[in-house]
Amino acid sequence: MKVIFEPEGRRVEVPSGTSILGAAAKADIIFETPCGGKGHCGKCRMQVISGAGEPTAADLKIFSKAQLQAGMRLACQNRISGAVVVSVPDEARFFGQTILTDGIAASFSANAAFRKLHVTIPHATLEDQTSDLDRLKRAVAAGLGRSDGIGGIGIRLQTVRTLPAMLHEHANAFTVVLHGDEIAGFEAGDTASACYGVAADIGTTTVVGLLVDLNTGKQVLAASRINPQVARGDDVISRLTFIREDPGGLKDLQDRIVGCLNEIIAELCKKTGVPRDHIYELTAVGNTTMSHILAGVNCGKLAEAPFAAVVRDAMNVNAHDLGVHINPRGNVYISPNIAGFVGGDTVGMILATNLMHGDPQRVRLAIDIGTNGELVLAANGQVISCSTAAGPAFEGARIKQGMRAAHGAIDKVVFNDAIDVSTIGNAPPRGICGTGLIDSVAEMVRTGVVDYTGRIIDPDEAPLPDFLRRRIVSNGDSNEFVLVDGEKSHNGQPILLTQRDVREVQLAKGAMRAGMEILLSELGLTAQDIDEVYLAGAFGNFIRKHMAKGIGLLPDIDSEKIKFVGNAAGAGARMLLASKNCRAEAERISTNVRYVELAGRPDFQQAFMTSMLFPGTNEQR
Amino acid sequence: MKVIFEPEGRRVEVPSGTSILGAAAKADIIFETPCGGKGHCGKCRMQVISGAGEPTAADLKIFSKAQLQAGMRLACQNRISGAVVVSVPDEARFFGQTILTDGIAASFSANAAFRKLHVTIPHATLEDQTSDLDRLKRAVAAGLGRSDGIGGIGIRLQTVRTLPAMLHEHANAFTVVLHGDEIAGFEAGDTASACYGVAADIGTTTVVGLLVDLNTGKQVLAASRINPQVARGDDVISRLTFIREDPGGLKDLQDRIVGCLNEIIAELCKKTGVPRDHIYELTAVGNTTMSHILAGVNCGKLAEAPFAAVVRDAMNVNAHDLGVHINPRGNVYISPNIAGFVGGDTVGMILATNLMHGDPQRVRLAIDIGTNGELVLAANGQVISCSTAAGPAFEGARIKQGMRAAHGAIDKVVFNDAIDVSTIGNAPPRGICGTGLIDSVAEMVRTGVVDYTGRIIDPDEAPLPDFLRRRIVSNGDSNEFVLVDGEKSHNGQPILLTQRDVREVQLAKGAMRAGMEILLSELGLTAQDIDEVYLAGAFGNFIRKHMAKGIGLLPDIDSEKIKFVGNAAGAGARMLLASKNCRAEAERISTNVRYVELAGRPDFQQAFMTSMLFPGTNEQR
Numbered sequence A, B: 001m002k003v004i005f006e007p008e009g010r011r012v013e014v015p016s017g018t019s020i021l022g023a024a025a026k027a028d029i030i031f032e033t034p035c036g037g038k039g040h041c042g043k044c045r046m047q048v049i050s051g052a053g054e055p056t057a058a059d060l061k062i063f064s065k066a067q068l069q070a071g072m073r074l075a076c077q078n079r080i081s082g083a084v085v086v087s088v089p090d091e092a093r094f095f096g097q098t099i100l101t102d103g104i105a106a107s108f109s110a111n112a113a114f115r116k117l118h119v120t121i122p123h124a125t126l127e128d129q130t131s132d133l134d135r136l137k138r139a140v141a142a143g144l145g146r147s148d149g150i151g152g153i154g155i156r157l158q159t160v161r162t163l164p165a166m167l168h169e170h171a172n173a174f175t176v177v178l179h180g181d182e183i184a185g186f187e188a189g190d191t192a193s194a195c196y197g198v199a200a201d202i203g204t205t206t207v208v209g210l211l212v213d214l215n216t217g218k219q220v221l222a223a224s225r226i227n228p229q230v231a232r233g234d235d236v237i238s239r240l241t242f243i244r245e246d247p248g249g250l251k252d253l254q255d256r257i258v259g260c261l262n263e264i265i266a267e268l269c270k271k272t273g274v275p276r277d278h279i280y281e282l283t284a285v286g287n288t289t290m291s292h293i294l295a296g297v298n299c300g301k302l303a304e305a306p307f308a309a310v311v312r313d314a315m316n317v318n319a320h321d322l323g324v325h326i327n328p329r330g331n332v333y334i335s336p337n338i339a340g341f342v343g344g345d346t347v348g349m350i351l352a353t354n355l356m357h358g359d360p361q362r363v364r365l366a367i368d369i370g371t372n373g374e375l376v377l378a379a380n381g382q383v384i385s386c387s388t389a390a391g392p393a394f395e396g397a398r399i400k401q402g403m404r405a406a407h408g409a410i411d412k413v414v415f416n417d418a419i420d421v422s423t424i425g426n427a428p429p430r431g432i433c434g435t436g437l438i439d440s441v442a443e444m445v446r447t448g449v450v451d452y453t454g455r456i457i458d459p460d461e462a463p464l465p466d467f468l469r470r471r472i473v474s475n476g477d478s479n480e481f482v483l484v485d486g487e488k489s490h491n492g493q494p495i496l497l498t499q500r501d502v503r504e505v506q507l508a509k510g511a512m513r514a515g516m517e518i519l520l521s522e523l524g525l526t527a528q529d530i531d532e533v534y535l536a537g538a539f540g541n542f543i544r545k546h547m548a549k550g551i552g553l554l555p556d557i558d559s560e561k562i563k564f565v566g567n568a569a570g571a572g573a574r575m576l577l578a579s580k581n582c583r584a585e586a587e588r589i590s591t592n593v594r595y596v597e598l599a600g601r602p603d604f605q606q607a608f609m610t611s612m613l614f615p616g617t618n619e620q621r
Helices: A020-026 A057-062 A065-069 A132-143 A163-169 A228-232 A236-245 A249-272 A288-295 A344-353 A434-447 A499-522 A545-551 A568-578 A580-592 A602-612 B020-026 B057-062 B065-069 B132-143 B163-169 B228-232 B236-245 B249-272 B288-295 B344-353 B434-447 B499-522 B545-551 B568-578 B580-592 B602-612
Strands: A002-006 A010-013 A045-050 A072-074 A084-087 A114-120 A173-179 A182-187 A196-202 A206-213 A219-226 A279-286 A315-318 A331-334 A364-369 A373-379 A382-388 A409-415 A419-423 A472-474 A479-484 A495-498 A532-536 A562-566 B002-006 B010-013 B045-050 B072-074 B084-087 B114-120 B173-179 B182-187 B196-202 B206-213 B218-226 B279-286 B315-318 B331-334 B364-369 B373-379 B382-388 B409-415 B419-423 B472-474 B479-484 B495-498 B532-536 B562-566
Touching (some): A114 A132, A132 A173, A206 A568, A219 A249, A228 A236, A228 A249, A249 A279, A279 A344, A288 A331, A344 A364, A344 A532, A344 A562, A344 A580, A364 A499, A364 A568, A382 A499, A409 A479, A434 A495, A495 A499, A532 A568, B002 B020, B020 B084, B057 B072, B065 B072, B196 B249, B206 B249, B206 B568, B228 B236, B236 B249, B279 B288, B279 B568, B288 B315, B288 B331, B288 B344, B344 B364, B344 B373, B344 B532, B344 B562, B409 B434, B419 B479, B434 B495, B434 B545, B499 B602, B568 B580
Parallel strands (some): A002 A084, A279 A331, B002 B084
Antiparallel strands (some): A002 A010, A045 A084, A173 A182, A206 A219, A409 A419, A472 A479, A479 A495, B045 B072, B114 B173, B196 B206, B409 B419
């Protein structure tokens, strides 16, 4: 069946019964699908110009009669039974977003698991009939300066099988690839200087890959992609639900992330000229769900109590077996986890921020604000962690006009005599991204448009400057705040913040802040004891500190103490790639960082209730 | 094209161009092919009853005009271009032979690499969110009584992937399969008592498999087969030549031995009712060439100086990857070698005879007489070894009317007032097998029919009893000895020993004996210093000691000192299967037993010349 997507005019041929969402993916048009294509969220709306079928039950709930008559439908719910022409509005599309790739890594010395060695092997004689492999091992041991003989040097049979031809064709001189103490392969000539790896940070939403020179541990280039699993829901719980409910769900999600890593690898290779076969290892950090999915381990039960992971350990798997397009003999190392909702990305952050070391008397808090917020507190010689389901509000989801940090997103808001907004790319505003949302709500709180309980007040309830008062409009049950007037937006429609949007912000920041309070109280501390806060992750690094303090996402501490550490998880992945010592450290982190479960704790419920409130208005502070 | 084989009347359909040898194999009719199907040896002779083509060059060399006209052809040289009917005489067939399966093993305690453990795993709770894998590891560590925690317990990702379903479907109680310290798989229910392995002794000619209970180390059943590689030549050098000359040679030979092992495994499973999936490991001992072929490692260069092996080490490979039909997660362990021509079978023999241990002052010599003769001497705290290319004479090859130890083979000969022969199965004599050959030559030497140089004397050259003198007949250049008159043989033709046959025996026993002398002289000893001789292998165990001394194959020492140890290599394979300690010992044997290369040594040449001579006749002794 032929499907045409407008305004691009892209044509694809798909089998009858394919969803329009699926057909669109084939045409490289990706819809926003926060609900995972279940017909709940209404984000994947589009207009069927010709060939529209009867509205589905989901369509009837979402669209008005007029909209339905105009052909408005949900892409996820409508299946193709004949030729159709479809128009996809910008709002429904998943746009590329700014992805933070770099992070600050703690200092480490490079001693990668893979290394290369050029060797020349003496020929056997009647006087010395030592086997080829033992002569090779002797040359390797000598090259590595090992004094403990060849006993510890291993090799797999499939590699042994390639040895006779290598010796024969290259006159006993060639390059040996070593994986730890194992001879992993051979390369003709002297290629010892060309040894690379890829460090991958697999987020629920974004995936970053760093090409790293394994001889130096230095980053060569970064590339990133949206995690294509977003088509199955934009948070971890949706992915877990998909795994539980669809027998092919795990495989689908694994294929998506492997495909995504392969795209990143291809880009890194193309841009640097490094051949794929010279990449011998990929390390991956991600939350526990992402790690399990990449490994192909069914973690569906993470969605319910007691939230135990299947695997805490680091996992190693042959690259070829996993379908990752580096050297087929290469290895994929998946970082260990700490708990079901504190994963390898947090291990990476702890590595990069050196939380396990340094002055044990300093109180240090590391925060990765994402769909889940992970918090790690180091103090009094202990390191403890927790995870809070902040939800994807800061990533633009569940916010009526929320969007990711992409072209046209409002990313900065200040209320002066008027409302000043800036957008990414200085484009006409399309929606609000996370930092814009924090700014807006912080400013609404500061100016009293929102009271400390989070309610948008009535226009005349309190004295407000005129430019604010006139922006408060009623929506029947509650009020809304017009952030951008229609004439200034990209499509002539005003950009609003609803009462519900403010509640979403309260839930998200309340969860984060409550987690913080629980960790502090576990060690008998309060926010005022904190010496340093490390803000990690794509979102954390664009936050304006005073705005975050303004809504109470961060405690009211000296801004000097708050430090941006960039993509700390990615930096940790690079450390894991370039240093075996860091892997041993990751194992220690995985077993020694104590996880604090918040679910079911009465004190967390209490802290959550309190933390949802906003700090007093400007006047009260 | 249709081919019919008589007298069975078996029909097969094969493509045009197939050799008759190949078509016969398809009909389960196996020819003797000592030369590997090259048209040299003339053993695969058969009669084409209808559809005979023009004789090939090889046919013209082997057959007389009359034979050619009668349709006599070599099965290896003639290809099928139309329907043919072929008659295959018994002499050309490769018959099953008596294969020695049991051997005497040194005492050892069973601690197999694979073992099973039934575990019950506590469920996770909100208070103990320990990952599934860590809870499994704790249960395993407790079950094994390990006090060092779970750190040393490994698991591969593919096994981890099966864990969630196992936990879910079997309520956290099931059986764990352990491979060393690695969790290798899971089985439903409590199957801890059903854990098996197969110990394989891969000879150039015969293959023996022993089903072993890994919990006790005890043998359950033995099965054996002819090594189907014999179709590519009956000695190691023919196989190596095939590997060097045919690009698919290695694969062909590997497929043959893997197929053979699978037949043996199928027989063992069928006869015992042990399911294939409960067999978790196969250990293989064989000469260095057999080990390399099984592993799929190209060892073609073993055919030429300096005879260095590719691999000395033990090799481990996943059973499924190798195509061996045990549990797909099972392991194949291929014994380490000592040198290019002293392989894992010798390592097995040293293990089984305990040569590395015991009283270091006793002089002990172990001998495995096969196509190659391997000798190991333990004395003065040293253990040294060598290999001699005895050739396949004792297996019946290269002897005009030689045959393997199969039905109808003359296996025992005594010259009293007449020539008394016995045959295997008491059948009418068809040919002479190794022990019959030794007996015959020993008796010819004792009675003076053969002089000490190996010459069959003229009938009237010396006084001989009449029943012997009349059996010496001239064949133009040399004499022949009629062992069995025509009327007593299976086909009315007399069974003869030619001068050339005697020379073959001289070469074979001379090589063995010279190797022995060199080993003794290396340690400053002589044959009279020997305290014990262990005779191993199928052939060695049927030798009559005084006959072997009579031809000088064994030195003239007290027969009490000569001990039969049975299939010592097979016993060693069983020890390697049932005991990790024995594997560590095998590694020590592999590196510590000194190999003495005989090639190019002037003293070996000298010893060989001397050893070819026979001891003086009865009168002279």
